[in-house]
Amino acid sequence: MFDRDTEGVRIELRALTKHYPGQPAPAVDNVTMDIPAGELVVFVGPSGCGKTTTMKMINRLVEPTSGEIRIGGQDVLSLDPDELRRHIGYAIQQVGLFPHLTVAQNIGLVPKLLGWPQAKIDDRVEELLALVSLEPSTFRGRYPRQLSGGQQQRIGVARALAADPPVMLMDEPFGATDPITREHLQNEFVRLQRQLHKTIIFVTHDFEEAIKLGDRIAVLREGSHIAQYDTPAAILDAPADDYVAGFIGQDATLKRLALMRVADVPVTDTIPDPALPQVSADTTLREALDLMLAHGTDRCGTPTGVLSYAELCAVVGPRPEEAMTGDR
Numbered sequence: 070m071f072d073r074d075t076e077g078v079r080i081e082l083r084a085l086t087k088h089y090p091g092q093p094a095p096a097v098d099n100v101t102m103d104i105p106a107g108e109l110v111v112f113v114g115p116s117g118c119g120k121t122t123t124m125k126m127i128n129r130l131v132e133p134t135s136g137e138i139r140i141g142g143q144d145v146l147s148l149d150p151d152e153l154r155r156h157i158g159y160a161i162q163q164v165g166l167f168p169h170l171t172v173a174q175n176i177g178l179v180p181k182l183l184g185w186p187q188a189k190i191d192d193r194v195e196e197l198l199a200l201v202s203l204e205p206s207t208f209r210g211r212y213p214r215q216l217s218g219g220q221q222q223r224i225g226v227a228r229a230l231a232a233d234p235p236v237m238l239m240d241e242p243f244g245a246t247d248p249i250t251r252e253h254l255q256n257e258f259v260r261l262q263r264q265l266h267k268t269i270i271f272v273t274h275d276f277e278e279a280i281k282l283g284d285r286i287a288v289l290r291e292g293s294h295i296a297q298y299d300t301p302a303a304i305l306d307a308p309a310d311d312y313v314a315g316f317i318g319q320d321a322t323l324k325r326l327a328l329m330r331v332a333d334v335p336v337t338d339t340i341p342d343p344a345l346p347q348v349s350a351d352t353t354l355r356e357a358l359d360l361m362l363a364h365g366t367d368r369c370g371t372p373t374g375v376l377s378y379a380e381l382c383a384v385v386g387p388r389p390e391e392a393m394t395g396d397r
């Protein structure tokens with residue numbers, strides 16, 4: 070199988086099509102796309118455009134009508150589907166934890182199927198619970214009904230990571246949580262992916278989530294046709310057409326701030342001021358701006374000094390619409 074290495078491998082879709090029987094048009098129509106090794110690619114698009122169908126063909130929960138899928142160069146359609154699924158992490162909104170199994174048993178399910186010795190499974194469960202910020206001694210023996218929605222989704226992500234697959238498919242995995250929990254899970258997930266370098270396809274309706282998590286975003290139309298496939302910054306700077314611009318909405322500048330971190334901005338005032346609200350190097354500029362607004366100040370303390378509102382605005386430069394009406 071393609072997972073001799075636990076870091077990501079490339080995924081290639083070639084003329085991939087799914088026509089469900091009895092439907093007038095294909096749900097996925099002739100899609101060709103490369104997902105680079107170790108990158109997180111987000112599929113965004115309206116309900117029914119074929120995001121889930123595209124994803125489910127990759128782990129063969131849905132059989133393609135035609136086309137090719139390669140993972141790490143290997144032809145997926147020639148592999149045994151059950152065997153394939155044991156080597157691809159899969160996390161979904163409904164989580165799908167088994168109610169009669171403990172957290173530890175749920176996480177250990179795939180490693181057990183793969184024949185890992187129990188001691189190795191136990192170690193892995195401990196490691197994964199810590200990774201998703203749940204105290205192992207508190208949570209390993211609990212049943213899913215004894216967890217909050219956000220905790221269940223973390224277990225879902227831990228379970229998908231259990232056998233250290235190079236490829237993860239994630240279908241709105243944080244969808245069922247409130248905005249604060251969701252933001253927390255997203256931040257943790259960004260941190261995790263920086264360490265793990267999996268190849269991840271992540272489906273969401275939420276363009277903000279796509280910007281925050283994606284190395285690249287595929288904006289999809291009906292039939293999974295690709296409207297634009299590029300980095301978040303490139304899409305925000307130059308949306309391919311009105312359809313893509315519609316996803317970005319009015320606040321492109323704020324979204325660009327969410328892409329940058331405090332560490333990206335050189336500050337001129339390098340004298341620390343502990344009286345100011347403080348941010349870390351990893352805080353996004355959007356969060357730094359929110360903090361300034363919440364404290365009614367135009368400055369905040371950073372690990373290297375003081376960041377001002379003016380410096381923060383300067384990094385995003387002119388807004389795209391201003392740039393377009395500039396001196397041309």
Ligand SMILES: Nc1ncnc2c1ncn2[C@@H]1O[C@H](COP(=O)(O)OP(=O)(O)OP(=O)(O)O)[C@@H](O)[C@H]1O
Binds near residue numbers: 090118
């Ligand atoms: N098993 C099925 N049989 C027939 N049609 C289906 C089946 N599953 C999905 N479809 C249809 O295929 C199209 C694409 O569905 P899909 O679930 O892939 O879209 P999606 O973009 O993931 O939508 P959502 O964001 O609402 O989950 C829809 O028109 C849907 O009704």
